[in-house]
Amino acid sequence: MKQQENLRLGICWILFSAFGFAVMGLCVRLAGEIPFVQKTLFRNMIAFFIAFSTLCAKAKNDRSVLAVPRDAWKFLILRSAVGSLGIFGNFYALGHMNISDAAMLNKMSPFFAVAASIFVLKEKPGTVSIVSLLIVFSGSLFVIKPSFDFEKVFPAIFAFVGGMGAGLASCFVRKLHLYNVCADFIIAFFSLFSILIALPFVFFCYTPMSFSQVMILLGAGIGAACGQFGMTNAYFNAPAAKISVYDYSNVLFAGILGFIFLGQIPDAFSIAGYIIIIGTAFFVFAYNCRKLEK
Incomplete structure (x- = not known):
């Protein structure tokens, strides 16, 4: 009973998270003609303030949250570098293309994380993971719509790179957890790193x-x-394998907000790409759930 309650709570939190990120995307677009790096500065300053405040509060009772093993620093720096790349790419795309398209390409990050885990975590992906990566990449092409019109395709490439950066960052976060590095320290360091790059x-x-x-x-x-x-909070209450697919609701929220406030409507190719990517995510989600039950 407690497990089911935690699962429902996890789903509610991840839907809240997806809506929060959709609001972020809308605000980035509504901010108008401001350099995307300047926009990221606001996002990272607030994130740093929250993470640093939480970290200081924890450090009063447990100084070990500030400890980072020497071997972990390189992964912390790499996580911050690719995470910054992910934010810069996403913010540029949000200012120049349909925000639901940008959200969709950013949500390819879990698949990039699988690819990166081969080299960073020495994990061997199964056949399902490899095939899903190929299918998702083909789906992304429907959203990107490659052409020689660089004015239109350039923001989509940035969104694609943003999703790649986010996926690589999550892989390095998993690596840092193996070194028992505090999550708040990771967020605070990454936010400060991005601020120093943007300044x-x-x-x-x-x-x-x-x-x-x-x-x-x-x-x-x-x-x-x-x-x-x-x-x-979502992943604190429930395992990723059971709730991660609900994170794709971010695309739905972004589409609704984009339509209401910006009059944006995804074209047929983008919708086809959404179906391919989200459909693949649902299949992988169901497959992983079955494996866990065995």
């Missing part, structure tokens, strides 16, 4: 913002914080 660009290429744009970007940061908070 020089913002310093030299700062674009003045109106009060409404500042408020919208603060909304993006709060949405991202809610997304991160919801994700953490």
Whole structure:
């Protein structure tokens, strides 16, 4: 009974997380013609403040949360580097293409994580994982719609790279857990790393913002914080194998918000890509659940 209650709670938290990230995407687009690196600065500053505050509170009772083994630092830096790549790619795409398309390409990250785990975690993917990777990549082409019109395809490539960065980052997070590195320390370090990368660009290429744009970007940061908070609580209450597929509701939320506030409607090719990618995710999810029950 307790397990079922935790599962329902996990699903509610991951839906909350998906909505938070969808709100973030909408706010990034509504912020208007501001450099995408400047937009990421707001998101990362809020994330750093929350993670650092939580880390300090934990450190008062347990100093071990600040400990990072020497061998783990390289993975911490790599996680921060590819995570920054993921955020920059996603934020650029959100400002230049349909936000549900950008969300869909970003949600390819679990499949990139499987590919990266071969080299980082020395895990051998099964036939189902390999085939699913190939199918998902073909589905992404429907969303990207490769062509010689670089003005249209360039943002999609950035979104694709953003999903790749997020997938690699999650793989390095799993590696860091093997070294017992505190999750709040990982988030705080990554956020600070991204801030330091963005600061020089913002310093030299700062674009003045109106009060409404500042408020919208603060909304993006709060949405991202809610997304991160919801994700953490979701996986605390239930195993990833049973709830991760619900994270794809982010695409649905992004589509609804994009239609209401931006008048965006995905085209037939994008919808076909959604069906292929989400359908594959559901199949892998069901397959993994069956394996766990045996």
